Amino acid sequence: MNTRRSMVNRAVTLAMTSGLLVSAHGFAQEAEQVEAKENEKSFEQIIVTSQKRVQSISDVPLAVSVLRGDQIDAAFANNVENLQALVPSVSFRKGTTTRNSALTVRGIGTISFSIAAEPSVATVVDGVVMGRSGQAFADLYDVNRIEVLRGPQGTLFGKNASAGVVNITTKDPSQDLTGSLSTEFYQDNEYRLKGTVSGGLTDELSASLTVFQGKFDGYIDNVYNNEKVNGYDREGARAVVLYEPSDDLSVKFISEFYRANDDCCADLEGLPSGRNPDSSAAPDSNGIVDGVADIDLEQRRIDHDFESRTIDDHSAFSVQVDKTIGDFTYTSITAQRSWENIEYREGDFTSIAGDSNEPVFGAPFLLHDVGPQEWSQFSQEFRVASNMSGPFNFLAGVFYWNMDSERNFTRDASCQNNAGQLDQALTFYAENNLSGDALATALSDLDAYADSLGVSCNANDIVSATAYMSTEFNNWAVFGDGTYDITEDMRLIFGLRYTDDEVSYTHRRVNNDEYGRRGVGVRPATEDTDARGSVSETNLSGRVGIQVDIADHQMIYGTYSQGYKGPGFNVYYNFNPANDGRTIGAETSDAFELGYKYAGRDLLLNLAVFTTDIEGFQANNFDCSDGTCITRLTNAGDVTTQGVEVDLMWNATDNLTLYGGAAYTKAEIDKFNCPVEVAAGSCTDRSGLDVPFSPDLKFSLSAEYLMETQSGFDVFYNASYIYTDEQYSDLPGNTGGFNPASLLPAYNMLNASVGLSFKDDAFRVSLIAKNLLDDSYATTYSGDNFRYQIPRDADRYFGVAFKAQF
Template sequence: MTTTYKLALTLSTTMVMALIAGPVHAQEAPTETDAPFASTDIIVTAQKRAQNLQDVPVAISVVSGDMLERSNVNSAEQLFQRVPTLTFRKGNTNKDSALSIRGVGTISFSSGVEPSVSTVIDGVVYARTGQQTSDFLDVERIEVLRGPQGSLFGKNASAGVINIITREPENELGGYIDASWYEGNEYRIRGSIGGPLGDGVSASLTGFWSQFDGNGRNLFNGNKVNGYEHWGVRGKLIAEPTDTVKITLIADYSKNSDNGFADSIGTVFPSAFNNAVLIPSLAPLTLDGKNKDIDNDLDPYTKDKNSGLSGQIDVDLGAATLTSITAYRHWYNFQVRDGDFRSDSPTNVNTGTAAGDFLLHDLGDLKFDQFTQELRIASANPQFLEYVAGLYYYHTKEVDYFNRVVTTCTASTLPTVGGLTPCAPGSSTYVTNRGDADFTTKLTSYSAFGQLTANFTDALRGIAGLRYTEDKVAFDFARISTSTAAFPGVNPAFSASGSVKDNGWSGNAGLQYDVSDDVMAYGMYTRGYKGPALNVFFNMLARDTGGIAPEKADAYEVGLKTRLFDRRLTLNIAAFYAKYDNYQANFLDLVAGQVVTRLTNAGEVSTRGIEVDFNAAITDDLSLSGGFNYTDAHINKFICPAGAAITCADAINGKPLPFAPKYKGTVTMDWRLPLNIDGFNVDLNSSLVYQSKTNFDINQNPNAFQNAYAIWDAGIKVSTDDNKYSLSFIVKNLTNKQFVIQRIPNGTSFMRQITPRDAERYFGVTARMNF
């Protein structure tokens, strides 16, 4: 029995004993300071103003920063473990990652398209999913708004919003430092200090460093893969020169260096080429669904740098608050990748059975800049007509360079064996072709928005919102090639420039009724809009210059928000249906036999389901929280792109959207154990996440899926009564359940897969000091 397993068994045994002891403790009358998990109101800013979660007619999941820290959830790619309706698609690099809500999200390698799920941090929209894949830093809470948010958040929120709010400086000087170690040589150090700098001025400075060797290995050179080294810093300054003016300045910088995520080959399908060439080449690997290793002559590597400045000014006008948010952000991404997935290619003359035996290496970088300006006014509450209105400007510029090198063996003097002519330096002729592309994409957007809430009675309210958006996407593209014909993964030379313009309306309308002081019902219609796009990518051709039409959604939602049993139980239920027209999605295509992706208007898709969120203070020392959702997200009518090289069958219609499990649920328990140790507290936390079978491929490849799985985590925290010092122990994935978060078909040849950090059991410890 391993040490980790013994620790896991100890934790689970302790949990059972605590549950047995629980009723005795529940009968005690705890004081306020001894009630760490008593029911409290949750304040959110989902409608651009501070409101109680139970008063907002929107389906929202809220995850506190404390819960993220207890669960070792450190980035957006792990957040799906705490929000049932959220899924994360991990790409080979951060720029190719994507988030989905209720089964809907944009997956694309194009620089001319925006995400369907908007990420907002401290009021600033992050225009690309890859910008926010760094570690969470000093998070107060995360609000996940489910479904289109067309009125207040705009066009790149057609599936939902992840609204991240970081902590503000305290009124007194203080801070913390903590350090963590996890099995597998994973380390984390975080620290923060903040407080008043003078009359009406406070500030905080927060930083982190984290490192992980990786959960796989490149057998070619013995190097670890799927690891990282991240560090970053954020400073926040708040000045209140008068009682009516508040100024918030934020600056941040982070740097990520990742040796992955690597494409590990799982399943290889029988064929003449695979049997004769590929499978013998991959002999060092164990080719199955659990494989995390690679055998590449080029280690995967990704580097990201993110930085930004923002300034927010809030002016209290008495009857309303005027807010201005000005922000600039910069993102740099660099990546290298082995695209042939072997260390010995090419090994044979590229003909006959060995056709497709080539070396393929990729290198690329991007520089992305964005500027945003929001000006809005929000009425003071309460009054008959409450409103939020504003103007928004958004400009982005992305400059990309991408290089693909393909080497083949065209002739050899070595004797043919079994229908294959082997190649070796000195005896063979090698030909190297390369394609290089430089492209720039600019997006400019203007919008005006407003939302009214009419309080018809103390119990009945009507909500109506509207947003008008104008978009322009422009590009310059030039690809040069050493070949006049297409070769694997590279189209011939091509250059073009152009732009597309469009505009659209989005908005919402609904009713909200207070059945009682603790029960609120609502019904809402929302019109979603996602602007036009261009398929600007390495293999761009003339057919891609015409633009991708805007994506539009009609969404309906009814919900019930309740506080029961003297408000110790919060139980929220939502039922939804949404239909998306001109859905912007990726389709697998071929260029000279090599699989590439192509952005297209995929047609019509829809999603429907039921969601439940709950938070129960069983006692003042014991709480349960979590959620469950049933989601049926599927393709209604798929439109095959013109000239598709891969068969586009009607069989896609009616099939599920990728990254949309039908069932998903989470439950988390926090318990202050009744041990009565003088001067110390002992807290137990445990969580269970379940996800049903998930498909990863819109083309419905029968092997591109992950079976249903559940993950169980548990931890114990020992802290002093004053919470100055604490020591926490955590076991992730107690049952050692293996799973993947991506399976990618490489044509009909084999399946690649990406295995996350949490797909194995590991133990960790964190020491923390608050001051």
Template sequence: MQPWSTAFAQEDASATQLDTIVVTAQKVSQNLQDVPISVSSVSGDALINSGTSSLEQLGQIVPSLTFRKGTTSANSALVLRGVGTISFSLAAEPSVSTVVDGIVLSRSGQAFTDLVDVERIEVLRGPQGTLFGKNASAGLLSIVSKGGTDDFEGDVQLGFNAPSEYRGRVSLAGPITENLTARVTGFYGTYDGNITNVFGGRDERVNGYEHRGGRLLLDWKAADFAKFRFITDYYEADDDCCAEVTGVSRGAVLDAELGFDNTRGEDVREVNQNLVTETHDRQWSATLQGDFNLPLDHTLTVVTGFRNWQNTEIREGDFLPRALVGTAELHDQGFVETDQYSAEIRLASDQSQTFTYQVGGFWWHSDNQQQFTRRDITCATTTLPTDPVTGGQPCNVADTVNTLFPTATSNSDVNFNNFAFFGQGTYNVTERLRFTGGVRWTRDIVEFTHIRAPGVNATTGLPATGPGVSGSPAGGTIAAGGNGTNTSTGRTSNNNFSGKAVVQFDLFEDVMLYASYTRGYKGPAFNVFFNHTAPTNSLPINKETSNSYEGGIKSRFFDNRLQVNASGFTSNTMASRRTTSFCSTVPSLPT
């Protein structure tokens, strides 16, 4: 069982009573204690006080949320209740969805930016497909931004962590005209890193970062009829991360090549690498939301957005200072660009009535391009003498006869289209008993084109293979059932119904019990990556569905001085054949 942490509910540490926490976990404003979902709501102040500057650190203060760090942001992921997706494929999406001001992010890597101007983060556990759509089969994170203010205010934050991490942020908010307010923010952060690269006798700090960016938010109230919010932001990240440390012996020769004691396990803080692993992110977005007051106290909400994300990956793959006889050098460089467009329209009824509901439609599209190049250096013999210090036999890179330079480049283009209609309603049978039901119809279309010729020797153009550089074209060899061309294509589509059923009962005034069944859905995918070869890997990864049963209590005692929220759940995922892109585990344990 998982108790609710009162630290998130308390705005003023000296207050004797807990404040009411308002969330939009069901896309309408509600008291957290009335929402029949396992939700953690973390305020922006709580993030600052805990030193949480990105989603990578959020798991330290939110139970059952973990972060899986990859070599780059593109290969990192969030995991909820032990369920998540770790995939190198451009045509596979996360199981834990991230929503920023109503916009669903296309890829996990887009979410790992600095947290700026956050009013709160809501962590919703379990499938959330009814209201939030596909790829929230394990849950989702909803990030809500601070808005403009009616009075001028400014905020300056400066931070320093020994030995060499600095952060700064400046934010201004206030009115522009009578009905127009704004918030503008700029930020910068830098860190030298916690690993020393001793290559070439240097002591270069790596695993650091340099982040910078800014954002603008405008809130406009059009009398009593409507209100609008516009947000645009820009973010850059240059990280020399993450250098992979060798903590065990790789044999006498390779250990000597490294030049330091690499058998200290987690205590190793040195590397000796001739290529520094780096990640470069560029991202900008624009979001427009309009809320319109309609007759009978209905509210019409329209949310549209565009996001562009560019990720460059430079990776050291052999973790050595040079290529040796029998031990190849492997270097990678990749570039991913994603453009996504989305629009949602929904109608919500008066939430004070006996029967409340909301219905809506959703459209989402993303274009994804990737170029990836792998470069090897290999040699079976060398014209250079054996190194008397290490005993290694270095490849002679000037000798293009005995030394090979296998390389290949792939180009991938993946398109996602998603359409959905949804509805959810709650009927108050009595003042204490409520039933909620919802359903969502989703249509997914995924298609890709992947181009990659067989590996060649970079110096001669003749066929050559090496570690991770195969001699097969993207279309696969004819002998293996492929078409023998350098191009592979695929297209798949799927229709799905997901939904939920919930019963709530107020045992006492401040004690609510609930039980729910939710059906989650994760859309189809493809294994599209550098070494993708048809026909085997061009078969689609079919949809995933999950059934989750949850029961919980939300309660406050002693005149709102003590809050105890707890939930238990059991969940199972039904994945179709060819799920090799996914590394998911589904526990049947209480959180």
């Protein structure tokens, strides 16, 4: 093998291997130095930092899947939605806005509209916990690696993490002057542009700046105005300054801003809604036949007169200080983040709603939403870690986190009088505006009173209400994790965490209609709210296990860990104090995991078997108590998730690397808590039924091949195949059965690219193919027996990318 081939192959080997099992949270400089040395070594000598300290890959008793920046670039995966396909244990629930989207790990996650609940899967960016997972669902434009740690992680990370952690680490600046410029162009007028410059300002100070811009017209046709939707217009920048005055001190400053204006994400009519059957956007579907939903997965049209749109503004600043004194390293991370999100939502999903002088629901109703929200969070973490030099090693920390959120949400909708609600509104109006004989006369003949006011309640009578909501979270914790070498080949694993949570909320909803009339999804003035509440709770959770080196480069481990996610409230637009004012209790879990790891020269294999029992599972539960079925965040019951996970890396030849993973997961309901409001006997047990967004089987296999030529360029081939099993998108209903519309079909995905590299990869041009099989799929069933989210990658499309670097 010539020298150039050897160096390239070793670099590819390291990138792919570290992508399977790498974590970095602190110790960034040390890890990068080790990684540089590992370019000359093979799999069994790879060093990782998945437990916030430098360790051999075969010493990490933890199930973690990670994608490095070069893997992300090679896959041309631009956001978390794209990347979740490559991590078999992860599923992504796409909402109509980033704030309503969510991740699940091993079938467990929290999907909620509430602003007073936290996710089961914690999202961390550069050591900073995100208050809402949607903050991290933006573009990936400066990423060093993304790590998915499965199972409870409270003894290692500052914030609650009952189901897992998605840890995103961005790139550090270099001392050498480097830079890159990359562009991507795709069909349907989509482009992305990124530029980076990095280098030393002095011997002790280095800095980097990355800027990004992307735009896409969209892939959905709105037949109402002949425009494309479900596109985006985004830009962002990240500046990093690294100060290293000595080998034992580093200070890192990160500043970031990001803005997105997306006409996304319109719900598609995958099953016939009956709202506008003559529209050219009506689906090609027979509806639900013999209990099976005939979903039109080729649907790419809508007929909407109100554009669904999301506007996001993020800003962030953090400071991380790492100081080594003697045998210990001390770390401080201080961070402030803000997020402004404005949601515009088409809620009637048709262009003919609200025009008829007929009462609903005989005529199509109008429903349009506008909901701005602001988040502001501050966090501080201190920790200390030993240097792994003796039989006893540990990491311990103190964490504080505060988040304030304010949201107002206005709904304009057709007046609703299908059950005589107009009489109720007029009675309320008369009692508040009349007295004496005038009041008596009005109440004696409400129809005449309505005529005298010129008041009706038809589809074209638009009423509205606005909800003003706020929440505050205060969380502090003390955590620690350690190991003790019982013998040279056996280690004891242990950890402990104490958590203190406080959650408070306010909710005030005001009917804006002069007469206080009810609308479709608009509560009347008689149901205006002015509520507040708070809850505090503490928790002590732990981790214990054992790790045994069974042979050279082979290890087995077994762990038991406890997870905890704090309490909350179901605070949303149509908040009902009687039902939603009740505290949602904490979600706790008990997780067992057995693992095997092998890291040889040309083969890396990781195997994990797990089972987790969750009590007080926080989920959207069906409530049909008032005649209209809605989902309400509650402690839905107890669930169990169990399964097997495999990660594989094989250096098949000097130029061919294969890597992949598979997860077989059974996430099922053990015990179901019927909603308090549901009448006795009308709610059945759901034991044994699936938890939403938990496909039984999911796997991926990728290959990268380097072909060297004698013509002044090399050729890089990359391909990946992903399979995702069918999965439900909702909990089963009160009768104990699933809505057939909520079953999302299985799908296959094949992506590929070929790149020509010139001058030792100083310049590369790549041809990109997405979804070569053209296998369409839906990521989410949104409700109403017809609404679905079908992503951009559900179509086959092509692109070209250019990258230059120095």
